Amino acid sequence: MRPLTAQIRLDHLRHNCALARALHGGRVLAAVKANGYGHGALACADALADCADGFAVAFLEEALELRAAGVRHPILLLEGVFDAAELAHVDRHDLWMVVHCPEQIAMIEAASPAKPFRVWLKLDSGMHRVGFGPQAYAEAYRRLLASGKVDAVVKITHFARSDESDSPATAAQLECFDRATAGLPGEASVANSAGLMLHPRARRDWGRPGIMLYGASPQSGQGVGSGGLKPVMRLSSRVFAVRELGAGEAIGYGARFVTDVPTRVGLVACGYGDGYPRQAPSGTPVAVDGRAARLIGRVSMDMLTIDLTDLPDSGIGSEVELWGDRVGVNQVAEAAGTLGYELLCNVKRARFVYE
DSSP states (O other), rough: OOOOEEEEEEEHHHHHHHHHHHHHEEEEEOOOOOHHTTTTTTHHHHHHHTSSSEEEEESSSHHHHHTTOOOOOOOEEEEEOOSSSSSHHHHTOEEEEEEHHHHHHHHHOOOSSSEEEEEEEEEEESOSSSSHHHHHHHHHHHOOOOOOOEEEEEEOOOOTTTTTTTHHHHHHHHHHHHHHTTOOOOOEEHHHHHHHHHOGGGGGGEEOOOOGGGGGOOOOTOOTTTTGGOOOEEEEEEEEEEEEEOOTTTEEEEEEEEEOOEEEEEESSOOGGGGGTOOTTTTTTEEEEEEEEEEEEEOSSOOOEOOOOTTOOOOOOOEEEEESSSSSSHHHHHHHHHHHHHHHHHHHSSEEEEE
């Protein structure tokens, strides 16, 4: 069997959830959207049943998969509903939903639910994706309650730059949120992972940890173990061939890497078809048999090449950690000019092993 393996350490997931709860001091809604950030939504939800107070997904289909598998915790649809027909599923399956535009309010007003909806009303406090502006927020809140179709409204917003600890943008968004929601009763939810870890003022009734649950810091450039987090996914493969090349030899597509000394090259069973970033440059870190090594040459669809010159005891069959305990997913992401979020979500064609 091809040796590419994604180990999912569920004890690490629970550790990170407990850390989020301790930081927040209140209830947490664990984000398991995008198939649990690539880790397996159902396995993660089951593992977090005793830690999380509910789960957050992006849209209805993700919620229905969890309900069909027996998950009974509250589930929030972060994008809300896309058309009025979805409200019947929200009602039947006892889901919560974000409302971020007048059209969604109109759908609720026209609905005939068996029981009132639980709504999380989104404020655009400065990110400018979705949500009601500060001047329109109170009216949207009153309109929802006046409909008679809503039993409670949770006030929610989302940060644009909370991963930048020195940016004033998060403080400005918090001030906007507090002004726009002043005098409106109900619970509030403001802090994502970066908000929980870096901005104590953002900790309100509901925290919404996402990337931190999976053991990666929301701040780019952070290594393994940052903030006390434990990496949940360990992506590893093995060397399946070794080449001995002289100086001046090109490796791989585009001849992007040319040896300057005699070089021992290991071929590894993983490529961009498996989710490893094609744009990762030579020098991107890997760990071979627990020792530091580097990627060389362009990543192919099914394989990549690493430098084994300084590791004479490693060869065919040697384990290669692509990210996990020695190589942080954020380190690989930073080298490739992307985010750890993207790498984790994109893993495929690997054998997933849950521990």
